[in-house]
Amino acid sequence: MKLLATAAAVLSFASTVLCAEKGNLTKPLTSRLILPSNFKPPQNFKNVNLVHIINLEKSYPKEQINVLIENTAKDAQDEYFIPFTSQQMATIGGLEVKDRKDPDAGLFDAEAVEFDSESDTQFYRIRLPKPLAPKTQQTLGISYSYLSALEPLPKHVGQQESQYLVYTFSAYCPSTYVTLKQKTEVKFPSTNVPEYTIVPGSKGESESPQKQGAKFTYGSFGELPAGAVEPVKVRYEFTKPVIHVSRLERDIEVSHWGGNIAFEDRFTLHNHAANLSKNFDRVQWASQQYYSPPSTAIKELKFPLRVGSQDPYFTDVIGNVSTSRFRSNKREANLEIKPRYPIFGGWNYPFRVGWNADLKKFLRKLKTGQGYVLNVPFLEGPKQPEGVSYEHIELRVILPEGAENVQYSTTVPLVGAEVTLHRTFMDTTGRTALTLTAINIVDDFRDRELIVTYDYPFLAGFRKPLVIFTAFVGVFCAAWAIGGLDVGIHGKKK
Structure with missing residues (x-):
């Protein structure tokens, strides 16, 4: 177990370094409009x-x-x-x-x-x-x-x-x-x-x-x-942490059959505050918590979620983190998490959070045709008084298999968008996935809407049950055929 934990920590560090290097290579926003090299704005x-x-x-x-x-x-x-x-x-x-x-x-x-x-x-x-x-x-x-x-x-x-x-x-x-x-x-x-x-x-x-x-x-x-x-x-x-997310990978998975929508956010978080001049003193830190003085360390993160959110989880590279609190009622749903350790200046912490919700609160079917409209928040990161900045965001909306004619609309400035296939268990061709990319976003854009429209033919909804039924029939037939084989050892007939 100790060897596995060590390996996980090494992989976590390597992943953090790679994500940070990738984030540092972020290019400034450019345009397809290319002007002459001697361009000067006209004085109009x-x-x-x-x-x-x-x-x-x-x-x-x-x-x-x-x-x-x-x-x-x-x-x-x-x-x-x-x-x-x-x-x-x-x-x-x-x-x-x-x-x-x-x-x-x-x-x-x-x-x-x-x-x-x-x-x-x-x-x-x-x-x-x-x-x-x-x-x-x-x-x-x-x-x-x-x-x-x-x-x-x-x-x-x-x-x-x-x-x-x-x-x-x-x-x-x-x-x-x-x-x-x-x-x-x-x-x-x-x-x-x-x-x-x-x-x-x-x-x-x-x-x-x-x-x-x-x-x-x-x-x-x-x-x-x-x-x-x-x-x-x-x-x-400035007596607060300087929270910076070099990379956020956000998945929103839509399931028509289960009537569920699953959210998962994977953060590579950094604190850009001043580094510690000496080694971290845990005894001093524990004694401070009785009167909670201002600190540049990240002690907790608060996620206000949509009402009706359920089944939240909080994990890092080691596994499930139990220092979290979820409060949900008819008026609010708040997830409060505490990292395994206080994150001081220069420290990193990769982690993920996820939760489920009722699909009916985010999806509606058009009155005519086979179209659907999905309305979800583009960003639901932590809401902190000191603010959070995001260097690179990759949002993926995973739609049911067979969804087509995918369109989207959002007021968040984007630098990339593509529609691909995401293959999961028991898929045939793969599920339709819309991937959107944004850079240099701050938490002022939190809860901005992302509207996705798509067509989902009636027969496409039976593709998954048909695959599952065919798989079960195939397994049954294979078991029946294997069971009918005579695998006994017999002596030679005289």
Whole structure:
């Protein structure tokens, strides 16, 4: 048993390393739109007023740009460009654009454009739903997040010491257009910000930032040319873990015959917080738990599930983990898990959780034809106050054997999608599987819907029972034929 446990631990470590290496090779979002290498966004707009909001309250920076744009060209325009550095493009995720005055109108088309892989400046192109007429204005709300953008300083701390993170940004919001007026607001998790860059005032203006509790404001600034940058670095206290999932494999298996839908999530989890400066002291850790001080270690994870979820399980490479609690009633279903050990900065923990649910709550049949509509959450990871970031997500929806004409819809930005066959026990050709891939996603996208439509012919539902019946008949006939054989030993007849 000890040998098996050792082998499992080695395999777990190798799997973790491979997953981490694969995650680190994640490419930035690209587009089929390839522009000339000398491309420069045409100066068809100006930013009349811009407010840049940087939220550092979670373990990843979330930024929002509220900007009033005006068309300065002689004809209508519908393409607005946002610049990012190549490093930002590799870690940016979940970029969405809305009309600030009409947020219910839906998301604008926004995609990364490729023009010169050697350039340090890359672009996102926003397509306005309607071309903006000359000298008219529109308010845009642009939001996005960065993964792996925070650095602990110092990189090593004691088991009971506070952690400080460093974030670097520009006091001037990077833009490809002239900006007439702007300011940058930074929201911290607490008022403990020991180090920050001071931007001197100009033209009689006071220096920045102006402090108001846990919020710093840089600006406002007057007219600035396109591409203006003012580097700012802040160092602030963050007494929580920095939870990062390098890879999440999520399976959703639909069974029409059993009336069941099974969910399973396989996590490769890391804590990007500051590493321990000394070896872990379990006695000190146990004594701390009586008054539960703030810690950078991951002590537990909470999974709010859909009402009606049942039969949850929590396993890691060693086997079943008993330190979990599941509470379910008519109003909620919560799964709370505790890893085998507290996960400090620099530590990894691969594990999986799964549960079942009644298929009727997620699937409905269309009134006409043989079509079905499946509505499931795209992501149901842990819901933590410090937030969770996902570098690579692979979601697989396994439909019944014989399902065809598979279509899907989701507001989660995807980088890949394919329909393949998934072969399981007693299948003939294999079950239809829809595989979706997303990168650089944060837990703000948790519970976003994934809608899958497919056709399931009536006769296809009898394929599995027919296979099982045929198998039983075959086994019976084989047993009958073997039983009729005379295998006795007889002497030679004289």
